[in-house]
Each structure stands twice: as C-alpha cells, then as structure tokens.
Amino acid sequence: MLAFSSSSILCIALLSISSTHARPYTNSRSSQTTFGTDEGGGELEEEGGGWFDALARKFAPIIYLSEDETFWPSSASFILPAFTVLNSSSSPFHPQPSILSTTNLDSLPFHGSSLHLGIASSAEDLVDRYNGQPTLDRDEVDVRIFGQPPPSKGEGEWEVIAFAVEKSKGGVIDVYYWTYYPYNLGKHVRTLGVVGNHISDWEAVMVRTVDGEAISVDYLAHTGDFGEGTVRWEDVTKEDGRPVAFSASGSHGLWSRPGSHVYASALNLFTLVDETSRGPRWDTSRRLLPLPYFKPSSSYPSDHRTREIFSGDSSWLNWRGPFGDFGQTDCWWSGIYPACQLVDGPYGPARESLKEPPRCILSKLSSSDDSKSLYSFEISSHLLPVNRTTFVGVRQLCRRFDGLPEFEGEGQGPRSRRGEEVVWGWDEISSENVTSGRFEMETSQCRRGFHVAAYGTALSHSQPSAKITKNAEDCKECSYLSELRRVCPYDEKGAVKGRSVDVRDIDVWGWQK
Structure with missing residues (x-):
C-alpha cells in the first residue's frame, strides 16, 4: 500500500491521480x-x-x-506473536507481554495510542531493527x-x-x-x-x-x-x-x-x-x-455515536x-x-x-427545465440555529472537461485549484428546516466547458453576495463550511459528466462530529 500524507502531497504539486x-x-x-x-x-x-x-x-x-x-x-493471531511493541523512539516498550496475542495486545496503555508495532530482524543497523526489508535480505x-x-x-x-x-x-x-x-x-x-x-x-x-x-x-x-x-x-x-x-x-x-x-x-x-x-x-x-x-444506541440515528470496545479474541x-x-x-x-x-x-x-460516506455520491444528470443543479441533503441538528436568522448554502465545484486529475491525494478529497470554479446557491433557513434538518436547493449549472465534480454545504448568519468564486473555501461570512463530496453522475449507459446534476445525498452533514 503506497500512500502519501497530505503534507507530502503539498511537497509534490506534480502528483495526480489518473426512508424507512x-x-x-x-x-x-x-x-x-x-x-x-x-x-x-x-x-x-x-x-x-x-x-x-x-x-x-x-x-x-x-x-x-x-x-x-x-x-x-x-x-x-498468526502475525501478532512476531510483533514487538515499540515506543516513539522505535525501542521496545516496557512492560509488554512476552508474546503478543489477540487477547493481550489491548493490555497496553490507552489501547496503544502512543505506541506502534514492529517485527524484529537481525539487522545490525538499530534504526531498522524492527523494520526489516525481506526484499534485501530474506x-x-x-x-x-x-x-x-x-x-x-x-x-x-x-x-x-x-x-x-x-x-x-x-x-x-x-x-x-x-x-x-x-x-x-x-x-x-x-x-x-x-x-x-x-x-x-x-x-x-x-x-x-x-x-x-x-x-x-x-x-x-x-x-x-x-x-x-x-x-x-x-x-x-x-x-x-x-x-x-x-x-x-x-x-x-x-x-x-x-x-x-x-x-x-x-x-x-x-x-x-x-x-x-x-x-x-x-x-x-x-x-x-x-x-x-x-456501540448500541438508545436512539437511532444519533449525532453522537461511540465506537465499540471489543473483548476477548477480538480485543x-x-x-x-x-x-x-x-x-x-x-x-x-x-x-x-x-x-x-x-x-x-x-x-x-x-x-x-x-x-465517512462513500468516495463518491452516485447521482443523475439534472432534468430541470432551466438546467439548474438540484441538491437534496440533510444537516445534523446540532449545527442548525435556534431562534436566529441563518442562511444555508450549497457550493458546487465545477471542473474543466480537459482531463484535469480527479484525485487530490490521500484523505484529501476534491479541492478547488486551477481550472476549477465554485458556483454558490443560498437560501434562508425556515423553522421547518430546523425541525427536519432537510433541505432542497438548487444552483446554476456549471458554465460551458465545465462539469460538476463535487459539492458541499455551508451556514452563514448573513447571505454572502458572491455567486461564483475560484476557491471552495472562500466564504468569510460562513459559520460552518463542510468538506466537499465527490459527485459521480450516471445515466442509463453508465458514468457521464455534465454541467448540472440531481443529487439525493443520504449522508447527513456533520452527524459524526
């Protein structure tokens, strides 16, 4: 698995990646x-x-x-006995079980959050003592x-x-x-x-x-x-x-x-x-x-779920x-x-x-008469205002049809950059919106030569004036600005690209925070 951190990606700007x-x-x-x-x-x-x-x-x-x-x-259970628990200096942590197993690994402090594992080798170089390379010396x-x-x-x-x-x-x-x-x-x-x-x-x-x-x-x-x-x-x-x-x-x-x-x-x-x-x-x-x-929750869905803690052979x-x-x-x-x-x-x-949601939201091309993009989505209740006028925004990332890379790098998702622009749509939040968390909004289609690549949501206490920006993060008035989610339109023949889309997003914004 060859992957890069977000900071590494910045170092190489050349990198591209071909209701019941x-x-x-x-x-x-x-x-x-x-x-x-x-x-x-x-x-x-x-x-x-x-x-x-x-x-x-x-x-x-x-x-x-x-x-x-x-x-x-x-x-x-096969590989854990080969591992050694290491500290931040890549030296053996003490104390630790003499032989690691599926039942004792979790005995380390704080579930091992400040530790890591390594496999011992006979390398003379202490730096690589727990990080041997079998391709060099089997x-x-x-x-x-x-x-x-x-x-x-x-x-x-x-x-x-x-x-x-x-x-x-x-x-x-x-x-x-x-x-x-x-x-x-x-x-x-x-x-x-x-x-x-x-x-x-x-x-x-x-x-x-x-x-x-x-x-x-x-x-x-x-x-x-x-x-x-x-x-x-x-x-x-x-x-x-x-x-x-x-x-x-x-x-x-x-x-x-x-x-x-x-x-x-x-x-x-x-x-x-x-x-x-x-x-x-x-x-x-x-x-x-x-x-x-x-873990089991008394109410479902819930904005604040906690991860399961396992025991026994699954610990x-x-x-x-x-x-x-x-x-x-x-x-x-x-x-x-x-x-x-x-x-x-x-x-x-x-x-x-x-x-997180899937890597891409499956959608259709818009069939609206005026070729606007349609977005149906939900925002978690803890983000929505109470007794205060607030506007909700949709930002649509438009990308040129000239083959610019779809991928930005590990864990980053789509972000605005050269050859892209963002189309905004805003509307005042109603009491019904606050109660349900559900929104139905539209934006203008991408201009000619561009297609819809992603979308995100935003909240603001005053309605921003900008309708088109060059940067997806350009919203000084926003009190909440989501990440972007990729949009993948399909028609009866398969994947397509279009200037306007019809998105029915079933992943609630902000629910997991």
Whole structure:
C-alpha cells in the first residue's frame, strides 16, 4: 500500500491521480460459536446473534490474488506473536507481554495510542531493527512477514474483518471488509528504485447497503483517494450475488477488474501501477469475523455515536497505534519526493474514516427545465440555529472537461485549484428546516466547458453576495463550511459528466462530529 500524507502531497504539486427506519440495534453476544480454526493456532469466533452477521455474509466479496503474489495474507493471531511493541523512539516498550496475542495486545496503555508495532530482524543497523526489508535480505527477517501461502490445491482461506457501520440515516449501513498482509512491497520508481515498502498492509472493500440491499461498492486501494472509488452495484462484477475484487501483486490494492491500474503519476517522471490478475481465489465468507463498529444506541440515528470496545479474541481490534514501524525520512530524494524505500506502517481496520460516506455520491444528470443543479441533503441538528436568522448554502465545484486529475491525494478529497470554479446557491433557513434538518436547493449549472465534480454545504448568519468564486473555501461570512463530496453522475449507459446534476445525498452533514 503506497500512500502519501497530505503534507507530502503539498511537497509534490506534480502528483495526480489518473426512508424507512433501521431495525433496532441489537448486540447479542450470548451465543458465540466457533466457525473456523486459525492457522496461527487460535480460534476464530463469530459474534453471533447480531443483524450485522447476516448482512456482512450476504455481500462478502470474492477476491482474486495476483498470479505472481509472494507476500500473502494472514490473520492477527498468526502475525501478532512476531510483533514487538515499540515506543516513539522505535525501542521496545516496557512492560509488554512476552508474546503478543489477540487477547493481550489491548493490555497496553490507552489501547496503544502512543505506541506502534514492529517485527524484529537481525539487522545490525538499530534504526531498522524492527523494520526489516525481506526484499534485501530474506534471511534477516522473521519468515512470518511473508504471510500464509494458500494450499497447492484449492482456494485460500484467510481471516477477514467485516465492520458493519450504521450511518446517519436509518437503513443505511456500510460494510467494510478488511484484509491483512504482513508486508507491502513498494513500487519501482525510475531513477529512485523501490519506494513504499512497509510492515503490514490493510486493504478494504466497502459495500453500501440501504434496507439490506447493496447499492454500490467502494474499491479502496491504498486508502485515501488513490483507488478506483465508488462503483454502482449494477456495474459490479459478481459471483453468487457477491462483489468480485482483484488484489494487486505485492501492494494488494483492491480493484474491480484484472489488468494494469495507474493510480499516481508525476508528469513524465514516473507512474505508480497496480497489476492485478486472476490468481488464487479467496472466498472471504469462509473465515469472516462480522462486528459492529458502533456501540448500541438508545436512539437511532444519533449525532453522537461511540465506537465499540471489543473483548476477548477480538480485543486486539481496539489497538490505536500503527501496525508497523516508522519509515525513513532521510533518503536523498526526500526533498522532492515524499516516499523513501521504507514508509510508515498503517493503522488498523477500526479507523475513524469508517464514519465517512462513500468516495463518491452516485447521482443523475439534472432534468430541470432551466438546467439548474438540484441538491437534496440533510444537516445534523446540532449545527442548525435556534431562534436566529441563518442562511444555508450549497457550493458546487465545477471542473474543466480537459482531463484535469480527479484525485487530490490521500484523505484529501476534491479541492478547488486551477481550472476549477465554485458556483454558490443560498437560501434562508425556515423553522421547518430546523425541525427536519432537510433541505432542497438548487444552483446554476456549471458554465460551458465545465462539469460538476463535487459539492458541499455551508451556514452563514448573513447571505454572502458572491455567486461564483475560484476557491471552495472562500466564504468569510460562513459559520460552518463542510468538506466537499465527490459527485459521480450516471445515466442509463453508465458514468457521464455534465454541467448540472440531481443529487439525493443520504449522508447527513456533520452527524459524526
């Protein structure tokens, strides 16, 4: 998983990347049943009795690993005994269990929020003592870093964590299927060599469901905005009604089809490519651990949900530190390119980002007579005014049709920049709006030569005068200014681009804050 931080992206401006109510939340754990034996020696347990179990199994993806894969998946119980808990100086933390396991990892202070994990090697360089590189010296690192190869005959079976995340609207549940690999093989960059190696690799597919039926799949290659993004359910390749994904060789990014996938480039200097093929088949339903992301809530939906705290064999999921040591920052090219040969290990699957909406809002082209864009959305009640005149705004990001990059970088989402402009629409908030939180608004269409790329919302105590700005954050009067959400229009033939759209957003703005 080769990914970059937002600050790193700024250092390389060249980078571009090609209403029914939910069932009552139940969290029954009184009937745990064993459904598999982990090859690392532990038992996998199903958190039985919850609605999330059946939903997660219904859409558990089929994954095809690469034909030339050498760094295989594994489970937590297999790899944790190979890890050492490290402090901020990458030295062993004391005290810690002599052998880490799924049941004792969470015994570390504060769920490990100021710690991280590393795999010991026999390297003489103490800097890399817990961050060995198997591609340089296979004999100096723990062999568990290569994962668990599949049997010579038959399909691979590895543990998969499935988080069911109840979103802001009743009936909307996103299921994240997390796969784990002990090592990520970086990419070969011309003149630089291999960059982006790191200990541990978490990769996911997210299925969005409404009232128990899938409507889209997010292929989340390399976290952030580098992957394929949101695909309509009707466009997803399926086996037995479940989505199919292809894991990239070495770096394990998940894509919807086999082939070559360019996910980053810098002019003519280099490209980063994921290669996928139809290698070993992996039916993730065979060793699936379905879990709820949020604790039970007396009221649903709720603006303030808290994450579940797990116990027993699942308690390792409470770990808040990275699953790998720190990367290098002193390579000779670090001033011009953010990733050295070794980069930081990733965080685990129970991430804050699971609260976020899909990478893109599926919409239609506008059919209004005056070609205006139509936006239907909801803002969380705690953001709305009480007994005070306030205006609500919609800002529509318009982008040129000339092929400017769709992606800004990991975790950043779309932002305004050269070749883009923002069209604003404002309206006074009524008492009915305050009660329901629901808004129906419109903006002018993008001007000729531009298409709708994203939208966001805003609140202001006075109506701003600007109708078009060059910057999506340009609103001095605003008391609330949301991030932008990508908009992906479709027609009967598939994905399209248009100057005006009809967006029906089911993710409430601000609900998770």
